[in-house]
Amino acid sequence: MSIVLEARQVSKSFGGFLAVKNVDLKVHEGSIHALIGPNGAGKTTLFGLLTRFHSTTSGSIFLKGEDITSKGPADVALRGLCRSFQISSIFPGLTLRENVRVALQRRHGSSHQFWQPSRVLRRFDDDADRLLDRVGLRPLADRLCSEVSYGRKRALEIATTLAMEPKVLLLDEPIAGMAAGDIPMIVELIRSVAKDRTVVMVEHNLSVVESLCDRVTVLVRGELMAEGTYSEIRDNPAVRQAYIGAGYEV
Incomplete structure (x- = not known):
């Protein structure tokens, strides 16, 4: 599959705090790709960089091979890259x-x-x-x-x-705060809309990630720790340690 969305050595600092550090990311066309990690890992900041709501401190963003690093969020939305937010x-x-x-x-x-x-x-x-x-x-x-x-x-x-x-749809924690009875409805909705577009999602609910996602990228303290299928991520000792230390069970 071709690469539809790519980050190359992307970093973002807020004052003296480096929220995202030299992250490389490749999202394949037609896939459902998850970004996971403990709270404060830089997931939402990376989302903002990909959709140009944040400017990069360094690095480049590419959409379908076009460098969009200098574009604004409205420009990239018109090019087919759109996002949802954590807050309604x-x-x-x-x-x-x-x-x-x-x-x-x-x-x-x-x-x-x-x-x-x-x-x-x-x-x-x-x-x-x-x-x-x-x-x-x-x-x-x-x-x-x-x-x-x-x-x-x-x-x-x-x-x-x-x-x-959108050709590429970014969903920021689509399940967050949702009653258990509503989760299956949203999971099936995401699966349905992903049939004819690429989906990238930040999600803490790992059972949702396991059931939906083709590929998973793990961020910890702003850096890329691991990437692979859910089973590969689940069995990665470094990922398990990062989650257990944060009170999670992979």
């Missing part, structure tokens, strides 16, 4: 359909303009409903986001990200 980024006072419609408007080159006539905004409704149907939320299209469960909010975030038609 939806509009609670809007309906589910309206939230997806905002993302669709952005893809078509306009921001959400509340003063536009409803008939103008309704031209996005069919596409919004198709996306909601894909993530299992079509029956709730007219509900306010503030009225649905946390698990459904996370599914909605995936729908709004899919509205940008």
Whole structure:
């Protein structure tokens, strides 16, 4: 498989603190690739570097062979690299359909303009409903986001990200804070959306990583410790020590 997303010797310092140190990462097209590691390992910082929400202190980022190190997050999103966030980024006072419609408007080159006539905004409704149907939320299209469960909010975030038609989708802890009953729904949703795109995910739930991911990269204290299949990572003594020391069991 070809390399769709690559980091070469990427580092990021905040003041005197080196959060990510000389990390090399290669993500293969069509794969589900996990970034794991103890708290404070630099996973979310690396996500920010890959999607250009953070500038690199050193090193380079490549998307489909193009150097995007100097690009901004909006530019890389339009090139097909989009992300979700740990903290919910939806509009609670809007309906589910309206939230997806905002993302669709952005893809078509306009921001959400509340003063536009409803008939103008309704031209996005069919596409919004198709996306909601894909993530299992079509029956709730007219509900306010503030009225649905946390698990459904996370599914909605995936729908709004899919509205940008990403080729590479980065999910930052998609299972975090979720009730146990909602986890299988999100796991199956990720598996479904990964059928026609590459997915990179930061995730602490290792059973989810085991069931979903083709390849796993382990970060510890900002450095790449190991990479391989889940079984290879699970059996790596250095990884086991890093997790046991942090209160985890691989």
